[in-house]
Amino acid sequence: MPRWGMVVDLTKCTACQACVVACQTENNVPCVEPEQAALGRIISWLKVLPEIKGAYPRISMQLMPLPCLHCDSPPCIRVCPVGATGITPEGVVRQIFARCIGCRYCTNACPYTRRMFNWYKPNFPGELQQALNPDVTVRPKGVVEKCTLCHHRLMQAKERARAEGRALAEGDYVPACVEICPANAMYFGDLDDPDSKVAGLARSPRAFRYLEDLGTEPKVIYLTEGEWAGGKEKPRQP
Amino acid sequence: MEKKSHGNLEALGPDAVLVQPIVATRSSFYHLALALLGFTTFAFFAWLHQLRWGLGTTGLNVPVYWGFYITNFVFFIGISHAGTLISAILRLCHAEWRRSITRAAEVITVLVLFFGVGSVIVDLGRPDRMLNVLKHPNFHSPLLWDVCSVSAYLLASSIYLYLPLIPDIAILRDYGGKYTRFYRLLALGWQGTKRQRHLLDRAIAVMAVLVIPIAISVHTVVSWVFGMTVQPMWHSTIFGPYFVVGAIFSGIASLIIAMALIRRIYYLQHYLKAVHFDNLGTLLLVFALLWFYFTFAEHLTTFYGRDPAHLVVFYSKLTGRYAPLFWGMVVTCFVIPVGILCRRRTRTVTGTVAASISVLVGMWLERFAIVVPTLSRPRVPWSKVFYSPTWVEIGITLGFGATFIFLYMLFTKFFPIVSIWEVQEGREVALEEVAKRIDSYMPGPPAVEGARFTAGTEGALQLEGE
Amino acid sequence: MNLRVNRRKFLQFAGGGAVGVAASGVTLQGLSTLNAALAAEEVQVPRGPEGWSLSVCSLCPAGCGLRVRMIGKRAVKIQGNPLHPVNRGGLCPRGLAGLQVLYHPDRLRAPQKNVGNRESPRWKEISWDEAIETVVQRLRELRNRNQAHTVALVSGHGGHLRQRLFERFLRSYGSPNSLRLPSGLDGAQAAAYLQQGVSEGVAYDLEGTHYLLSFGVNVLEGWGSPVSTMRAFGAWRDSAAGRVTKFVQVEPRLSVTAARADEWVALRPGTEAALALGIAYVLITEGLYDVRFVAERTFGFEDWHDAKGRAHTGFRSLVLSEYRLNDVAAITQIPVEIILRLGREFGRNRPALAIGGHQSSTLPGDLHASLAVHSLNALVGSLEVPGGALVRAELPGDAETGSRGRNHLPANLVHHDKALLPWADLTRLPDAILSGKPYALQALLVHGADPVFTLPNGERFAQALKRVPFVVSFSPFLDETSAQADLILPDHTDLEKWQESASPPTFPFPLQSISPPVLEPVHHTRDTVDVLLALARTLGGEVASALPHATGEEFLRQQVAEIFAAQAGYTFTTSLEETWNRLSERSGWWVPTYSSANQLWEQMKQGGGWWEPTYYYGEWNRVLRTPSGRFEFYSQRLAQWVAQHPEVAKESGLEPGDDRLCLPHQTRLPDTPKEFPLLLVPVEILPLVGGHGAHLPYLQQIAGQHVFAHWDSWLEMNPQTATKLGLEDGDWVWVESPLGRAKVRLRFYEGARPDVVHMPLGYGRTQGSAWGRRGNNPLRMIPSDGQASAGLPRGTQTYVRVYKS
16 A cells, blocks of 8 residues: 655755646635635645745745645544544545535644635636536535645546556656646655655655654655755866 | 513512512513614624625634634633532532522523534534534544533533422412413422422432533533644643633623622512622632633743744734733733722622623633634744634624523523522521531530521531531 | 513514524524525536647746646646656646636637727727728728838737747838837847847756856746746756756845745845956956956957057956955945855856846846856856857748848838847837837737836836827737727637747747647637738738738748758657757767658647757857957947947946946946935746736735735835834835835835835736736836936836835
8 A cells, every 4th residue: 555645855946836826726726816815715735835034134035835744643634523534545634525514623733724714615707617627526615625635636547557457656646736846846656665756755864844743744755955065166078 | 561460479478579570571671682682683694694605704714713703612611611510519518508599500501502502503614514523423523522521511401400490390380370381391290299309309419410520521621622732822731620710710700790680680689699799709719810820820831831833822922913812811800800809898799790791801802812823823834814803703792692691581581590499498498407517517515406507607618418 | 663662572573583593594404405595505517528738838938838638628737748848847837827818707708999099998899800801901001101111019928930920921011110028038138149249049058057146037936938947946956966056146135036046145236247247356366267268269358459559448457456355345235255255166166157137027137237247157168068158049940030021121110220239129119109200100019918017118108009090909818008909809818729939038949839729719819820811811912922821820830841941950759869869969860750841740739849959069150249259348339339329428427438338347326315215126926927927816826925915016125124114014005216106015024135125026907807906016116217318228226215004
């Protein structure tokens, strides 16, 4: 049984937020009206979080793409009174939209604030409804939604592999955010397969998990920025 | 004032005044009721509006997912401790002064619980699916524990309200008047026989014992809804007792207010005496000190631990955006009540009522200051969105308050708000019992016939039975 | 009125209420029904067969390859074309938002005619026949009156072959006035023209460079070709490859680019030239410059004498005498040690590349900063080497574009032989129109551009438009410019039409992408190419013979035939094959996968396009076309032009004939006016780069994420400054410049210099979709007369004051 995980190399991330929009289009995440956005009610399964430290001009800003971290020990699923959220055997923290009663306890229990609530009925004005992805249900109002690691893509990849009579190979299943990253800063795969790219990167000394001292054991692993170590003087031969 | 034949109430003697509210209703009652129902209607409209459009009509946002409703939930559940817990403890302790106040307290409990539960239902994004709680229960969730303990509490306190009500219902049945059929049904054939009395006493005693742990569990579980998460300034071990103390604190305060109103409106000065207010005032003072102790301990631990995530929330309460609320809470929960209650001279009816109002305001602020600041400063950097309620939330909150008062008023119109039979019983047997009891532990040789002590000076809580 | 309420009345009332409550659903079943009845909940998503089609993005000049997921006849997802050499499967958020362009509810659905007046337009939907007939009539009339040259076309950056067609149309019709929007690379382009003599194709081998020194360039926020730049950035930092490349961002503000760079050097705004020359000082004094390259391939480094025997200062003397480290530190407010270290690093980590010297794509930069920055490339020999500054070869067929059509055309409205730079400057069009000189403009066609909104002098452009009797816009949306038009003939959006695009800016290889339409048009819009072909057919004569093509596709096919004729390059393949092709080509073998133009066409459609993946280094005749045939530290073209324009010397505060006028130097900075103590520097952000995108919710939701501002402009201010002014984070403030004021929300931003405030570009539309009409356009507070007089690009500095509203 694979254990799906993601590695985000913060060194390579350009903070362009392509992953954010890719996620939105893939998963039928509605855009909210500006007045709603002002209340912070933007629904984003994946968000780039800025963190600024220091004072001008000695100042640094970290920009960190933050999807649901799919914790192995998720605080959110314990608190759901109706079991609308849970963790699949493959480690994906999922949400049953049709069962959720909208109490928002999970949103409050998540230390990463990565669960979103449908304050209103999702709105796709005019022809925008045409762009909806049939693989993903549009959530009704009043329920909590979150990153599913593009679970529909996993189902499709499995079907395809089964049809071709082979096992799921690395790269068959990749979430939309990872797929689009222009700087190739995101990796995805099976953390339990010791030979996979992500497992290798997860063993890197640069690897860390966000707020890992909370014991949530996230399966989204970050690589610290690192520094330029000084280049070589010799120019590359043409 | 309408006058109608209501059978013969003369037999009740001086206690007839206790039935008076049921017998006659002044037009001011209807005016007030209409006004209150106006709020109810408005709240209902607000709720329909919220159902129609979604929770977006509230001021809730990301990351402040909980606001007024959950604050109200904690607050109402807190108030519910007024009744049952206080009355059960007083009963078990044989505190004789309890006789005229237990009913008023128990009614608060039962009624206010509905609003506690209602607050949660109103807060749900999908109230239509709330039965999923029974269909797909997840017993890991503190919210489910809440569902269990609150329903147990509701059941237990309803029984606990109902049992001592039976003899009084029988009185109303027997003396004729309106709704005799209704009373007959509820009286369960009470005739006041010795066996019935004995059974009732036993039942009340059992319920009194049973209801205390349930009541404590209810508010502990409510606190665990917060305490079980890892969120800064929610994740605290002392939340259980802290919430229970706060609950009893606000419960006593609401009881004092209710008593003062009843006393004033229904002319029951001889039943709800200054001494009741003095005693409850002392109790309130004790809880004010206890509350302060817990608040201080809780905040000092956070401050001293210096966990950065906790400190952010800590400072947002003490010096930041929520400082007015926080310090307002300290003033209303501690400074004002202690100032009033610590002196016997000001621990009058007016004084205790003033202190109680202040406590109620303060306890609501306290609940708010627990729920919202933590949410508004999550661990991950987040936008500076602040929570302020919309008309929907304010409307529903006011509506809940008004409906509660209305239902309370309605109760007094159907049932005696001061337990007639217990008062009578007290008058008949209490003196003797108390004298016996005191004698039983008085040092020295057994006393001669007759009481050496008179009822009324008894204030100490006795723990041993007869 | 009797207010007494008795029990009966009361019970009636209360009972009625209770029944109402019960009926409307306090019961659980009722609740469910009620909820369902009040709001239909489910959004039904239609299904259909899945398919994938290729297309090209034209939301910025880069033209990334797209792969579009189709469900039935609907496009549901845009992804990157993994074979496309520009983006290799990656995409920026703008490209992804293309779906919202396609299905935008506020698109124009059919041709619109203004039946009101210019001041208060009223739009009426008309048929395409009527629309085309109106344009034909007008053009025919002008041609008959011998005023064909008074027609101008303003176009944006999208499409390359398309642009060829526009130009051919215009020239054959008889007008020289084809104008394009200024671009973010104009500064670098100007430096390349003056110092290298090349007028286009500025390119960089970003992936190969070992040291990138960027002077205020928004490298990761929409500059050049955003996705390929980001790919290069990812490649620099690939852990497997080892981190060789250092990226240093020199900029007053901590932009996203600066935050992501290896080092951010904060300098005083407008002093980029001084820093570049300070670095040159280090390179020269420490012997870190490429002595051989400078000796063999440059001009004006040492002191020299001209033909008349006049002595001239060389670049070296100027730098050594005027840009000593202490002086530079004083000008730039950067500590000496940092300048010294930057210089050493730049000299020692080769190939090193310096880029920039300008502010943004919409604002002109300081020419001398660009010259100084480009001089650094020459100093370390980073011209024509891997990882250095390159000049892209022309796409086959480009050279002859100019010659087709009429040969003898009147002078261009805004451009003439005496101009410093060889391309027409659109910002001068408003003045030309308003003055009516050299002739009055009778008709203006606008395609893919919104100059009224994006040009710094947009307001003047709007005034000028009122003087033009006939304005036609091809915009698919109502925008500031089309709102001033008489006729709007809405173009298809990307996925609905034949898409094509050439090499993006800064991309070193010639490239041409081509993709057929992905889906049926959503509305009654028409591809502007087809509209122009229809116009050409109807107009007849020379135009018809220059553009005999029945469809746009036919035109594109003909252009592809020219690529085939060039006998070079490959269709898009995987990067593995790319490496192989490159290798074999260097050994002299060209093994194409196609053998006929037809085959090439089919393969281009299949893979997305064609390109020439090999760069031939050291074609000095091609890349150094200056009078001296060398890289000119002392630009002789600039010298010639300065000699003709004595007022330039006066404006710069220098003596006429001063060599500094032609050598890179730091221009004088204006003093801060007392009443306007803060410098306003507009910033470009990736989601709204180029001023476009505010109408797309996807982009509005991610813009401003670093200060948590969404859907609105914001003013970035250092908290220290704000405290001094008594302002709080989130306050509404007025920003006032001598030209006007705007009300914006203040955001504390530690990354802003204490004496500078920033506002994002792209907000503040007043026309079109309500989603875009939010915030304020900082360009409206910025004086635009910087270069009006002489045509010398000059950075503008706008001072403002900020106070609570």
